[in-house]
Amino acid sequence: MPSLIYHCTLFFTFFLTFSQLGAKPISNFIKKSELNHKVGIFDHQLCNESCGKFRVSFPFYINNASCGFSNPPLLESFQLTCLNSTSLFLNIDSQNYRVLEFFSDGVLVDFPGFSNTCRPYNDLNSFGFGGNDYFGISNDNVIGLYDCEDSSLCKANCESNDLPDCDKNGNGSGPVCCYPLSDHSVWHIGDEFNVFAKFECRGFSSWVVPRGMNSGKRGVKLEWAIPLNLSKEACDVNGYIVNATTVKHGVRCLCGDGFVGDGYVNGTGCLKCVLTSAFAAASFLALLCLIKRSVKSTAYGSPHKPQFRSTLSFRKSCNTRLFTLNELDEATDGFNEGQKVMDSCGGSVFTGKLKDGSHIAVQRVKCENEKDLMQVLTRVELLSTIMHRNLAHIFGCCIDSGYTPMVVYEFPENRTLEDHLHKEQPDKIGLDWYKRLSIAAQTASLLAFLQHEVSPPVSHQNLKTSSIFLDQDFNVKVACFGMFCSLELYNSEVYDLGVFLLEVVSGSKHPDMPTIALYKTRDGKIEEIIDPLLYYHEQPPFRRDQIDRVADIATRCLLFGGDGKLRMVDVARELVHITRDSIDGGSRRGPAIEETFSNSSLLQMISISPDSIYVP
Numbered sequence: 001m002p003s004l005i006y007h008c009t010l011f012f013t014f015f016l017t018f019s020q021l022g023a024k025p026i027s028n029f030i031k032k033s034e035l036n037h038k039v040g041i042f043d044h045q046l047c048n049e050s051c052g053k054f055r056v057s058f059p060f061y062i063n064n065a066s067c068g069f070s071n072p073p074l075l076e077s078f079q080l081t082c083l084n085s086t087s088l089f090l091n092i093d094s095q096n097y098r099v100l101e102f103f104s105d106g107v108l109v110d111f112p113g114f115s116n117t118c119r120p121y122n123d124l125n126s127f128g129f130g131g132n133d134y135f136g137i138s139n140d141n142v143i144g145l146y147d148c149e150d151s152s153l154c155k156a157n158c159e160s161n162d163l164p165d166c167d168k169n170g171n172g173s174g175p176v177c178c179y180p181l182s183d184h185s186v187w188h189i190g191d192e193f194n195v196f197a198k199f200e201c202r203g204f205s206s207w208v209v210p211r212g213m214n215s216g217k218r219g220v221k222l223e224w225a226i227p228l229n230l231s232k233e234a235c236d237v238n239g240y241i242v243n244a245t246t247v248k249h250g251v252r253c254l255c256g257d258g259f260v261g262d263g264y265v266n267g268t269g270c271l272k273c274v275l276t277s278a279f280a281a282a283s284f285l286a287l288l289c290l291i292k293r294s295v296k297s298t299a300y301g302s303p304h305k306p307q308f309r310s311t312l313s314f315r316k317s318c319n320t321r322l323f324t325l326n327e328l329d330e331a332t333d334g335f336n337e338g339q340k341v342m343d344s345c346g347g348s349v350f351t352g353k354l355k356d357g358s359h360i361a362v363q364r365v366k367c368e369n370e371k372d373l374m375q376v377l378t379r380v381e382l383l384s385t386i387m388h389r390n391l392a393h394i395f396g397c398c399i400d401s402g403y404t405p406m407v408v409y410e411f412p413e414n415r416t417l418e419d420h421l422h423k424e425q426p427d428k429i430g431l432d433w434y435k436r437l438s439i440a441a442q443t444a445s446l447l448a449f450l451q452h453e454v455s456p457p458v459s460h461q462n463l464k465t466s467s468i469f470l471d472q473d474f475n476v477k478v479a480c481f482g483m484f485c486s487l488e489l490y491n492s493e494v495y496d497l498g499v500f501l502l503e504v505v506s507g508s509k510h511p512d513m514p515t516i517a518l519y520k521t522r523d524g525k526i527e528e529i530i531d532p533l534l535y536y537h538e539q540p541p542f543r544r545d546q547i548d549r550v551a552d553i554a555t556r557c558l559l560f561g562g563d564g565k566l567r568m569v570d571v572a573r574e575l576v577h578i579t580r581d582s583i584d585g586g587s588r589r590g591p592a593i594e595e596t597f598s599n600s601s602l603l604q605m606i607s608i609s610p611d612s613i614y615v616p
């Protein structure tokens with residue numbers, strides 16, 4: 001029995017904790033049917049009050065007073081009313097506010113009087129509340145404004161938020177101008193919305209823009225807190241107290257590093273993170289811990305920056321951003337087949353464009369169970385800490401798609417190597433030899449770097465010409481890593497590179513190419529498989545020699561790559577030598593770079609540049 005309770009608590013924590021991190025909405029995670037079957041088992045253990053689609057969590061409650069704080073004034077402040085078994089209301093100063101969504105640090109409510117559209121300007125007064133000892137109007141809110149006489153209220157950094165026009169019949173058209181409450185030049189903490197009255201607009205709408213996102217949700221987010229003088233012993237022993245942002249003298253609890261939960265001694269408390277366990281329940285906890293870490297870097301990484309459209313550089317600095325399924329669905333045009341660049345065991349890869357204009361590639365990975373899911377997230381975490389100029393940057397991932405997590409990579413201008421080798425180019429000019437050689441050398445160098453300079457070593461496991469992205473200068477950005485092999489070295493990486501090099505040299509994806517190439521090599525006719533677009537016979541001798549050498553490396557990879565006799569670092573070294581010869585036009589052929597370099601100093605030469613640092 002104790003073990004059942006333990007599991008139940010963990011699962012319960014799961015639901016609360018997602019939202020607890022970075023103030024993401026709880027409902028996003030609760031509604032995933034894959035996980036719903038887990039809810040049942042703890043129903044009798046912990047408070048399970050619900051109203052329509054809402055599951056109420058500490059410190060809020062509906063009828064059962066033992067589900068809230070035990071202190072009477074605190075208890076009363078967080079009581080909700082469930083009307084008609086569907087709608088929840090929060091009563092403040094005898095005004096009822098309809099609850100739209102819960103956040104870990106607050107609650108999203110509607111302007112009184114049920115309205116989905118843009119409101120007449122006078123309705124600003126219907127929200128007659130600026131804050132009390134328990135609630136404050138959150139800085140995360142943004143006010144959309146229509147047809148203002150005085151546009152000094154409109155803030156430029158606000159416009160990148162995605163706030164639709166005054167909806168359907170709200171007849172607002174043209175760009176919405178808006179004012180984020182975090183600006184504090186007009187509205188100050190504690191003010192009511194009527195401070196906006198003097199700007200004489202025709203209408204307004206109210207939105208919250210959750211941290212790390214730039215699309216709004218309609219409503220007003222109220223931050224909640226408990227007064228400091230009533231907070232004694234409210235936090236779990238493994239939690240700590242933080243000041244609220246907009247509630248004067250208000251505080252909340254958070255869990256310390258290495259713990260997950262809501263932080264309150266009478267809520268879920270704080271559970272210890274155990275990152276390595278075969279247990280299903282414990283890996284769920286581990287999943288939370290991972291997510292907590294990644295969200296933390298997004299949400300709290302730069303506390304004083306405006307929460308709105310983060311600049312590209314800011315976004316790059318946070319390791320794993322969490323995308324919503326909606327965001328990716330829109331970006332890829334509903335995962336349209338036409339946007340697919342790869343279909344393989346590593347998952348399907350779709351290209352798309354985010355609202356901010358960034359081009360992305362989304363790798364959809366099919367998982368069977370939580371263990372798989374964990375593995376994918378661990379791998380993404382590891383990959384996103386590695387910085388190397390030839391590694392495609394991982395923007396983040398999406399986990400609200402149940403057992404199909406998605407990894408979001410940058411997708412640079414010149415698309416994939418496959419596109420250049422095989423797609424009909426309008427001008428029929430394929431990649432010239434110099435570009436192909438450089439792509440081969442960069443790819444092998446990156447793979448060697450990942451095997452020798454990163455701990456634990458990383459292998460790609462899904463090397464194909466479609467997993468090589470190319471930037472505007474045809475520099476390699478390796479992406480679309482295989483997700484399911486263990487972190488131990490995958491022993492056919494060198495063989496895979498051989499197949500890859502053959503495709504680069506021959507321009508052909510023929511599945512029997514490895515066999516064909518081995519026969520041609522034996523017969524001394526390797527030039528017969530070389531891509532006609534390389535005009536082998538018209539090339540100067542030193543270039544023909546380079547092509548032969550690369551074809552030779554490819555066949556050696558096929559012969560000796562499978563059993564570890566040929567190491568990636570040796571292949572990378574040879575390819576880099578050939579590239580160097582190419583630069584000085586073949587005049588200094590031969591052992592220009594001495595074999596006396598150790599593997600690591602060679603790797604430094606080929607891989608380490610100011611932007612290639614491994615951040616543990």
Ligand SMILES: *[C@@H]1O[C@H](CO)[C@@H](O)[C@H](O)[C@H]1NC(C)=O
Nearest residue numbers: 043044045046047048049050
């Ligand atoms: C909540 O738990 C009670 C038992 O304490 C049970 O009767 C009720 O059905 C549960 N409600 C929901 C919505 O699961």
Ligand SMILES: *[C@@H]1O[C@H](CO)[C@@H](O)[C@H](O)[C@H]1NC(C)=O
Nearest residue numbers: 045046047048064065066067
């Ligand atoms: C109220 O919640 C407590 C758990 O905190 C539970 O033990 C009790 O059964 C609940 N009461 C009702 C009437 O559901």
Ligand SMILES: *[C@@H]1O[C@H](CO)[C@@H](O)[C@H](O)[C@H]1NC(C)=O
Nearest residue numbers: 052082083084085086087114
């Ligand atoms: C809930 O209330 C709305 C109006 O407030 C009403 O139209 C609806 O029929 C009610 N639903 C139920 C199940 O009573």
Ligand SMILES: *[C@@H]1O[C@H](CO)[C@@H](O)[C@H](O)[C@H]1NC(C)=O
Nearest residue numbers: 117118120168169170171172
């Ligand atoms: C906008 O819509 C309101 C009602 O929703 C209507 O009274 C008003 O005339 C409309 N204004 C314009 C300019 O269409």
Ligand SMILES: *[C@@H]1O[C@H](CO)[C@@H](O)[C@H](O)[C@H]1NC(C)=O
Nearest residue numbers: 133227228229230248249250
């Ligand atoms: C606690 O502090 C709040 C505001 O700071 C104050 O209004 C309230 O009276 C205090 N309560 C007690 C019991 O001291």
Ligand SMILES: *[C@@H]1O[C@H](CO)[C@@H](O)[C@H](O)[C@H]1NC(C)=O
Nearest residue numbers: 069070071232233234265266
């Ligand atoms: C937590 O619950 C216990 C038992 O109901 C109660 O004695 C204690 O005061 C509660 N603590 C808080 C901070 O509400």
Ligand SMILES: *[C@@H]1O[C@H](CO)[C@@H](O)[C@H](O)[C@H]1NC(C)=O
Nearest residue numbers: 228241242243244248249250
């Ligand atoms: C929290 O607020 C109190 C005053 O209400 C202040 O003394 C304290 O320094 C604040 N703590 C932090 C971490 O800002």
Ligand SMILES: *[C@@H]1O[C@H](CO)[C@@H](O)[C@H](O)[C@H]1NC(C)=O
Nearest residue numbers: 452453567569598599600601
């Ligand atoms: C160089 O290669 C050897 C043999 O694979 C390996 O044991 C050693 O750790 C490598 N050195 C570095 C610095 O990677």
Ligand SMILES: CC(=O)N[C@H]1CO[C@H](CO)[C@@H](O)[C@@H]1O
Nearest residue numbers: 413414420425471472473474
């Ligand atoms: C062949 C090809 O598509 N080349 C493009 C690579 O990217 C640069 C920069 O976007 C374009 O100018 C080239 O046309």
